[in-house]
Amino acid sequence: EAQVTQNPRYLITVTGKKLTVTCSQNMNHEYMSWYRQDPGLGLRQIYYSMNVEVTDKGDVPEGYKVSRKEKRNFPLILESPSPNQTSLYFCASSWDHSNTGELFFGEGSRLTVL
Amino acid sequence: AQSVTQPDIHITVSEGASLELRCNYSYGATPYLFWYVQSPGQGLQLLLKYFSGDTLVQGIKGFEAEFKRSQSSFNLRKPSVHWSDAAEYFCAVGAWAAGNKLTFGGGTRVLVKP
Numbered sequence: 001e002a003q004v005t006q007n008p009r010y011l012i013t014v015t016g017k018k019l020t021v022t023c024s025q026n027m028n029h030e031y032m033s034w035y036r037q038d039p040g041l042g043l044r045q046i047y048y049s050m051n052v053e054v055t056d057k058g059d060v061p062e063g064y065k066v067s068r069k070e071k072r073n074f075p076l077i078l079e080s081p082s083p084n085q086t087s088l089y090f091c092a093s094s095w096d097h098s099n100t101g102e103l104f105f106g107e108g109s110r111l112t113v114l
Numbered sequence: 115a116q117s118v119t120q121p122d123i124h125i126t127v128s129e130g131a132s133l134e135l136r137c138n139y140s141y142g143a144t145p146y147l148f149w150y151v152q153s154p155g156q157g158l159q160l161l162l163k164y165f166s167g168d169t170l171v172q173g174i175k176g177f178e179a180e181f182k183r184s185q186s187s188f189n190l191r192k193p194s195v196h197w198s199d200a201a202e203y204f205c206a207v208g209a210w211a212a213g214n215k216l217t218f219g220g221g222t223r224v225l226v227k228p
Contacts, residue, residue, distance in 0.1 A: 040220050040221075042120075042204055042219050042220045042221050043158075043204065043216075044218070045215050045216070058215060059215070090158065092158075102160045103158075103160070105157035105159075106157050107155070
């Protein structure tokens with residue numbers, strides 16, 4: 001089954017404790033992206049990657065890091081989480097970056113930073 | 115930079131009644147426009163998309179949307195709502211030149227009364 005898989009789905013952590021949210025897709029997509037969803041703000045792009053070893057900032061990259069060492073994986077790293085990073089996070093992928101194709105979303109990772 | 119406005123935060127509709135969700139966008143070039151649906155606890159699923167051509171676009175689950183360039187709108191409609199349509203709906207505009215960034219509206223939550 002074609003899918004984007006995120007882990008963990010739910011996480012409660014404390015300020016400053018590094019964490020990683022993993023994202024993996026099995027569709028051989030070139031393009032991957034991370035979004036955060038906050039009430040009333042819709043989804044905002046954090047980082048994106050057009051292909052392996054190519055990543056770039058989205059609209060709200062502060063406090064986040066990403067890497068794209070393999071085509072299928074695109075982990076999101078919070079080096080020192082803060083309460084304002086409490087949010088619902090979505091990973092998404094598509095064939096390429098042209099926007100003519102569909103973005104496939106994972107089921108989301110709900111993060112709470114105390 | 116592009117932006118999307120969904121004026122209605124919540125809409126309540128009776129089952130069997132028609133539904134229209136409003137979306138207004140701002141983008142300097144020809145837009146790529148999308149509607150996504152998010153069911154509770156789920157990721158986002160593409161309902162339909164517009165790139166060019168016929169301004170009335172048909173999507174899945176009986177939804178359609180109409181692109182009106184003069185009004186910068188891309189409203190979503192469904193003639194007869196089912197209880198399973200209760201969800202949050204997001205309009206988005208695509209900007210592939212900016213790294214396939216989908217800019218999302220704030221979302222409209224639809225409640226369906228029996």
